[in-house]
Amino acid sequence: MKSDVAIAINNLTVSYRQRPVLRSITAKIPAGKLLAILGPNGAGKSTLVKAILGLIPKDSGEILVLGESDVKKFRTRIAYIPQKEQIDWDFPVIVRDVVAMGRYHARGWFAWLSADDRRLIEQAMQEVGISDFADKHIRLLSGGQQQRVFIARALVQQSDILFMDEPFVGVDATTQNAIFVLIEKLKAAGKTIIMINHDLSILKKFDRLMLINKGLIAMGAPEEVYTEANLQKTYGGQMTIVDQAETTLWQAKL
Ligand SMILES: Nc1ncnc2c1ncn2[C@@H]1O[C@H](COP(=O)(O)OP(=O)(O)O)[C@@H](O)[C@H]1O
Numbered sequence: 001m002k003s004d005v006a007i008a009i010n011n012l013t014v015s016y017r018q019r020p021v022l023r024s025i026t027a028k029i030p031a032g033k034l035l036a037i038l039g040p041n042g043a044g045k046s047t048l049v050k051a052i053l054g055l056i057p058k059d060s061g062e063i064l065v066l067g068e069s070d071v072k073k074f075r076t077r078i079a080y081i082p083q084k085e086q087i088d089w090d091f092p093v094i095v096r097d098v099v100a101m102g103r104y105h106a107r108g109w110f111a112w113l114s115a116d117d118r119r120l121i122e123q124a125m126q127e128v129g130i131s132d133f134a135d136k137h138i139r140l141l142s143g144g145q146q147q148r149v150f151i152a153r154a155l156v157q158q159s160d161i162l163f164m165d166e167p168f169v170g171v172d173a174t175t176q177n178a179i180f181v182l183i184e185k186l187k188a189a190g191k192t193i194i195m196i197n198h199d200l201s202i203l204k205k206f207d208r209l210m211l212i213n214k215g216l217i218a219m220g221a222p223e224e225v226y227t228e229a230n231l232q233k234t235y236g237g238q239m240t241i242v243d244q245a246e247t248t249l250w251q252a253k254l
């Protein structure tokens, strides 16, 4: 039977230079759903994702991804679109090469790409609407187009879990909608999508919310979790007037 849990996190603590950033997080991330990770700047959202991906060491706790604790066993089954500022935009690479990396990731770095692989790469670029820029340097694209390149890379990887770290920063509304259309398709194919998200006005689109601020504040369906009390605990004084107005509006719409 296919498990309904994509990622099981048990008592996870992570520190940078002995300063704990994530404290005793325990959570089960359901398979086949779209999850948003929310929290203020510095809450440890990106750190949580990196810990799950095995990119940074943990102090204690366990993480099972698709039932496996060994990163080597699940690495090819997860795709990761990092936060924009962590990408080296000067790296000399054209759009098609970035997308092709997803195929290498799936097949192993020393594999030759087959004609089928090449077709998959062209198809994915078509699907996200970047075929016209295939031979351009990635730096020359707009924020929204760059984000689509990384989505195409994730598509060709054909992973079971997709992580996106704040994909909507510097992205136009058209791309944002296009991303949600793609996400619906991926979900229909049984994929799990985990998105760190800053925009409180689009939370209705998510199946589950995870609120964190160093520790786990709450996790569950949006209508259960998105309460004044939980937001206060998560954001404290850091919530802006705009966020608060949006919260009120959003709750009124539920
Ligand atoms: N490589 C690092 N070395 C030291 N401290 C870090 C490093 N990366 C992040 N931090 C610190 O850890 C905390 C959590 O960071 P991060 O996970 O990036 O937060 P978020 O993504 O929620 O904004 C912050 O205080 C940040 O300054």
Ligand SMILES: [Mg+2]
Pocket (backbone or CB within 6 Å): 045, 046, 047, 083, 165
């Ligand atoms: Mg971050």
